[in-house]
Amino acid sequence: MKAIGLTRYLPIDDPQSLLDVELARPEPTGHDVLVRVEAVSVNPVDTKVRAPKPQVEAQPKVLGYDAAGVVEAVGVQVTLFQPGDEVYYAGDITRPGSNAQFQLVDERIVGRKPGTLDFAQAAAMPLTTITAWELLFDRMPFSIDARHDGRSLLIIAGAGGVGSIAIQLARHAGFTVIATASRPQTIEWCKTMGARHVIDHRQPLAPQLAALGFEQVDAVLNLADTDRYWNAIGDLIAPLGHVGLIVEPSGLLKIGDPYKAKSVGIHWEMMFARPRFRTPDMIEQHRLLNRAADLIDAGELRSTHTETLGPINAANLREAHRRLESGTTIGKLVLAGW
Numbered sequence: 001m002k003a004i005g006l007t008r009y010l011p012i013d014d015p016q017s018l019l020d021v022e023l024a025r026p027e028p029t030g031h032d033v034l035v036r037v038e039a040v041s042v043n044p045v046d047t048k049v050r051a052p053k054p055q056v057e058a059q060p061k062v063l064g065y066d067a068a069g070v071v072e073a074v075g076v077q078v079t080l081f082q083p084g085d086e087v088y089y090a091g092d093i094t095r096p097g098s099n100a101q102f103q104l105v106d107e108r109i110v111g112r113k114p115g116t117l118d119f120a121q122a123a124a125m126p127l128t129t130i131t132a133w134e135l136l137f138d139r140m141p142f143s144i145d146a147r148h149d150g151r152s153l154l155i156i157a158g159a160g161g162v163g164s165i166a167i168q169l170a171r172h173a174g175f176t177v178i179a180t181a182s183r184p185q186t187i188e189w190c191k192t193m194g195a196r197h198v199i200d201h202r203q204p205l206a207p208q209l210a211a212l213g214f215e216q217v218d219a220v221l222n223l224a225d226t227d228r229y230w231n232a233i234g235d236l237i238a239p240l241g242h243v244g245l246i247v248e249p250s251g252l253l254k255i256g257d258p259y260k261a262k263s264v265g266i267h268w269e270m271m272f273a274r275p276r277f278r279t280p281d282m283i284e285q286h287r288l289l290n291r292a293a294d295l296i297d298a299g300e301l302r303s304t305h306t307e308t309l310g311p312i313n314a315a316n317l318r319e320a321h322r323r324l325e326s327g328t329t330i331g332k333l334v335l336a337g338w
Contacts, residue, residue, distance in 0.1 A: 001025045002338055003100035004314045005060025010052045012321045018051065020062045020314045025102050028075040032104045035087060038125035039336035040098045040312060041305070042065040042320040043161060050321065064097030065090050065272075066332075067112050068122035075292070078107050080286065086113040088289065090127040092275035099317060101338060108282045109275050110290020114296040117303055122333035124305035124332035125165075127271060129292050132166040132286055133243045135221065135269035136173070138284070142219075142242075142292070148173040152217040154236070155179045156201055157224035158193070159186035159330050163244065164304040166221055167193040172300055178209065178217065189330050193302075205232050227253060229259075234258045242267060257333070313337055 001179065002025045002109065010017040018209045029033040046063050068088040071081050089110040091098055113122045137144050153170050157163045158179025170177050171194035179190040180201035199208040201224070209217065216238040222229050226249040233243055242265040259266065273280045295301040309316045312335045320333045 001101040002312075003060070003062050003249050003315050004064075004312070005099070006050060006061045007057045007060055011052055011053055012047070012050070012318055012325060015318070018037065018314045018321070019060065021072050022042055022075050022103060023060065023062070023100065026096075026104045026319075028073050028078070028104055028201045029144045030075045031077045031106050031108060033073045033078055033081050033087070033110060034073040035067065035069040035089075035105055035110075036069050036072045036102050036242065037069040037098055037101055037103055037312070038119035039068050040064050041124045041127075041309075041332045041334045042317070043127050044286050044324065045093070045127070047241040047321050047325050050188050052113050053148065056178060062096040062098075062100050064099035064103075065093065066123055066125075066127045066187075067091065067098035068117075068119040069103075072102065072314055074107075079146045080107045080182070081110065085121075086124050087111065088122040088293075090130055090271065094276050095274040099312065102326040106275060107286065109285040111286055112293050116297045120336040121303040121305045123336070124161075125335050126289060126294075128161040128165045128332070130271040130288065131162045131246060131269055132294065134271055135246065135267065135287050136169055139267035140219065140244055140265070142173060144169065144173055149174040150176070151219065152176045152178065152214055154205075154217045154220045154233075155195070156220070156229055157223045158195055158198065160223060161225050161332050162194050163221075164189070164302075165332055167195050168221070168301050171195075172295070175219075176214070179216065180205075182217070186330055190253050193304075201229075205229070206236060209236065217241070222247070231252075234262075234264075237262065237264050239263065241265070244257045244269060246270075254289075304331040308334045308336050310335065312336070 005021045071085040153175040178197045179195035181187045219242045221244040239262040
């Protein structure tokens with residue numbers, strides 16, 4: 001089968017950083033489904049895993065942690081899917097990724113593809129949807145089905161992949177969403193996603209929030225830079241508030257007041273935790289992807305797909321990584337077809 005892999009960890013401008021390769025097609029066993037991959041998208045995790053380091057792989061390593069496709073075959077323990085089903089998923093970072101024509105994925109982290117989306121639109125959704133959903137509704141004490149009317153949520157980096165989904169989910173749950181963005185295009189994108197207000201994360205946050213009538217906020221998602229905004233969030237967060245994080249800090253942060261004085265809940269999210277550690281509730285990713293598909297098909301949640309670069313090959317994937325590393329992308333870049 002065709003795949004894109006790496007054997008050395010190189011800068012993305014190096015044509016050897018991602019290569020077109022031929023690999024043996026895998027066969028499903030146990031709870032695995034074999035998916036014929038139709039579309040993939042790129043995430044920061046792809047570029048972080050690929051980032052330059054001296055390690056050399058004996059066999060091509062396949063990245064890719066977002067895909068949509070069709071179930072080709074199933075393992076003997078599979079009960080959730082059958083051949084022919086259209087699916088979408090993020091996968092498991094400890095296993096070969098989705099940048100291949102066929103991929104094995106545990107059925108418990110796979111969802112049904114939304115019927116109203118094509119494969120490219122669907123491939124943009126899984127990783128960011130799982131991340132935002134788990135952070136808001138599994139790690140933090142909020143519910144997709146509750147009405148958090150009157151509660152304020154600040155989302156730092158609202159125009160990114162996770163931020164774009166978090167805005168929509170939080171709005172659906174009744175929050176007053178304040179997103180951050182710094183360019184006219186990203187400001188407009190956040191508003192399109194459903195943010196009530198948009199402020200500039202390159203400027204001090206407190207004066208901008210105060211001008212909107214917010215002396216403090218009930219919850220914050222910092223999806224960009226934990227260190228940079230740590231002190232500002234500590235000042236802005238309400239007593240007994242909640243802060244969600246996805247980016248590891250440098251280790252130099254002061255973990256104390258005002259967070260301790262306010263009894264602020266600090267919540268970490270790593271969406272690969274369930275499949276990586278095979279937690280007893282691993283099937284929750286299947287359930288949340290199905291629930292997200294229902295919301296998409298009902299018009300309550302929209303795809304964050306913004307561009308399809310072309311067929312799935314090394315040259316297009318290198319371009320997608322290059323754009324992602326530039327830090328200027330809006331929404332999600334997708335590759336579709338072989």
